[in-house]
Amino acid sequence: MNQHRHGLLAAAMLCCRPALLIAAIAVPLSASAAGDPEAGKQVYDNRCLGCHGNDTTRGTTGPDLRGIFGRAASTAPGGVHSRALAEADIHWDEQSLRKFIAAPVKAVPGTTMPTGVSDPRQVDDLIAYLRVLK
């Protein structure tokens, strides 16, 4: 009798644990996928502005990132474009931007953009900012 109860308890724990785990993981994931454009602007000002400019200024070495979302790679005006990026056949959406910003040289070998941002949280925030950068 006692053993039977134990079995039920174990079954209940087995069945409920994954649900709890998923709930615990899903919350921070959805929060980070949204990204915070305000935080992204801070990262942008520190890490990207010098080359790319912002909504009012234009950078010198990097292309103008205003309206980058939805564009084909290498069609942003200004900056020093590489042949590698021009021929990469990339369309800038959340996924391709995430890959490129995290590790440009790995995503597009031969690109003239030297470094990326390794913190995935900052990449999410940057993407949220790029969405509204016009």
Ligand code: HEC
């Ligand atoms: C040292 C200068 C430099 C810095 C810093 C820099 N970039 Fe770039 N970026 C470039 C250059 C140069 C290119 C053109 C790359 C090519 O054509 O291969 C580029 C290209 C890009 C593109 C693609 C543009 C297009 O026309 O398709 C995106 C998106 C981008 N950068 C985002 C960023 C973000 C976000 C940051 C900040 C985390 C950043 N870059 C920091 C120099 C820089």
